Amino acid sequence: MTLRFRPYKPAGAEFSSDKHLKQAIKGILGYKPGNINLYHLAFLHKSATQETNNGIRINNERLEYLGDAILDAVAADYLFRIFPTKDEGFLTEMRSKIVSRVMLNKLAQKMGIDQLIQLDNPSSGSFRSSKGDAFEALIGAMYLDKGFDFTRKTILDRIIGRYFDMNDLMNQEMNFKSKIIEWSQREKKQIQFVVLQEIGSGYKKQYIVELIVDGEAIARGQDYSIKGAEQNAAEKSWQKINYESIDL
Numbered sequence: 001m002t003l004r005f006r007p008y009k010p011a012g013a014e015f016s017s018d019k020h021l022k023q024a025i026k027g028i029l030g031y032k033p034g035n036i037n038l039y040h041l042a043f044l045h046k047s048a049t050q051e052t053n054n055g056i057r058i059n060n061e062r063l064e065y066l067g068d069a070i071l072d073a074v075a076a077d078y079l080f081r082i083f084p085t086k087d088e089g090f091l092t093e094m095r096s097k098i099v100s101r102v103m104l105n106k107l108a109q110k111m112g113i114d115q116l117i118q119l120d121n122p123s124s125g126s127f128r129s130s131k132g133d134a135f136e137a138l139i140g141a142m143y144l145d146k147g148f149d150f151t152r153k154t155i156l157d158r159i160i161g162r163y164f165d166m167n168d169l170m171n172q173e174m175n176f177k178s179k180i181i182e183w184s185q186r187e188k189k190q191i192q193f194v195v196l197q198e199i200g201s202g203y204k205k206q207y208i209v210e211l212i213v214d215g216e217a218i219a220r221g222q223d224y225s226i227k228g229a230e231q232n233a234a235e236k237s238w239q240k241i242n243y244e245s246i247d248l
Contacts, residue, residue: 021116028111029138029158034145038063042137045130047120060137067139070148071099074155082166092228097169098160101239104132107163113138129239176234180211183241190214193230211237 018036025033033039044050046059075098079091097103108114108131117134143151177193184191190213197208199222209229210220218240221232 024112024116028113029142029154031146031150031154033141038141038145039138042067042141043116043118043134045117045119045133048118060134063137063140063144064133065136065140066143067136067141068099070143070151071136071139071155074152075099075160077152078156078160088224089228092223094166094169096231096235097172098164100235101129101132102242104135105129107159108132108135110163111135111159175231176238177230179238180234183238184213193233195226195229196220209233213237 018040021039022033022036025031025039041058042060042063044059046061049057049059051057072095075095076091079086079094079098083091083094113134114131117130119130139151139155142154146154180191183189192212194210194212195207196210199206199208206222206224207226207229208220208222209226209232211218211230211233219233219236221229221234221236223229223232
């Protein structure tokens, strides 16, 4: 099925044609797109969902899902290679710093990706995660358009190589559990981390932890340690509280 999109003009930019969008992608990532429809789709936020002639509703959520997996894999491989003596806990924490929603939102803004996003109402505060979502969707579009090897090289050369200093990253504090605790005390909320399940056994055992705020389940995290699972749940909850405008 071929997807075609209505021309759009995001706030602050004049990307009303395929040609202009191709130029924008080349300026951001250094290559000329092949299938431009993938990139139109990557910047189509769910608030601006379009409908095909067959009645199928389309937006960038599927590409976001794909890009998230690709970015995770590339970051994990990169860290594994440059830190050959570090353990799984260190590598997981470093990867979390690279792919966190807070970081991806900042990157999208630095790279100009935010100027390409098609939103139903760009001024709405409920779309604060749209930048990071579009960033991941762009990775997904690149992967489908150019393949994994090309995408991996572009991520390493044009993103990780340009915007990340590993020494600085190691020194960054990203303790989301502490942030959640501070937030709960400030907002007078009752929070609880609950271990829901243990998966596997021995050194392969993983834990699933759920964060509950005032009796309401907010997010789940999974890791090889309870502490790591709590951090994952806390990060997802922090994203929801700060970037998805959930009502708590």
